[in-house]
Amino acid sequence: MYRHVFWDLGGTLVDTYPQLDEAFVGVVRAHGGEVSLDQVAKLTRRSTGAAVAELSRGFGIDGAEFERANRELKALWRQNPAPVMPGARELLADIAAAGGLNLVVTHRDRASALSLVEGLGLGVDDLVSTSDGHPRKPDPAMYRVLLERHGLAAADCLAVGDRPIDAEAAHAAGIEAAMLESAAAPVDDDAEHSVDTLDGLRVLLGLG
Missing domain, CATH: 3.40.50.1000 (HAD superfamily/HAD-like)
Known part of the structure; x- marks a missing residue:
């Protein structure tokens, strides 16, 4: 024991994962791309950094945009925690x-x-x-x-x-x-x- x-x-x-996954999907879609929540989930479960790197490379989006979405989510959690x-x-x-x-x-x-x-x-x-x-x-x-x-x-x-x-x-x-x-x-x-x-x-x- x-x-x-x-x-x-x-x-x-x-x-925390569901909201993070949704935020990253939102970044991809804002740039005209398409990715499923399940696909993003497999990346974020490895690490947030791995997800940012993979999505940035795969969709040609500056990693700073994913980082900003992550920071905004953390700021939201100060008033409305996950x-x-x-x-x-x-x-x-x-x-x-x-x-x-x-x-x-x-x-x-x-x-x-x-x-x-x-x-x-x-x-x-x-x-x-x-x-x-x-x-x-x-x-x-x-x-x-x-x-x-x-x-x-x-x-x-x-x-x-x-x-x-x-x-x-x-x-x-x-x-x-x-x-x-x-x-x-x-x-x-x-x-x-x-x-x-x-x-x-x-x-x-x-x-x-």
């Missing part, structure tokens, strides 16, 4: 009630991440972002920072994410991983566990 959870944010605790993943609030609360910590490890800049966490009322104990000066995943630095800061044993922890780099970074810090799989864009990863919903994590955490 695991006690503490290291969470990815976008796509794991917060359902929806929380089903079961996330309840699971976070139950982990805390059982004496565990909920720790967020994200590429999202700190202001954007905090606006989502606070706007959605998510019970998070600590958050580390690349904007704190840490390298991006799959580098394990952010996981190691939180392990040390809270005096945790890696064996007591589970890392939950939605992209292969989440599992890769966690493993490099000695933490086992669970992948929240997306029907829109299944991924190949090395995570020890795979779930379709956050409630699927409960048995791993001894929460029923």
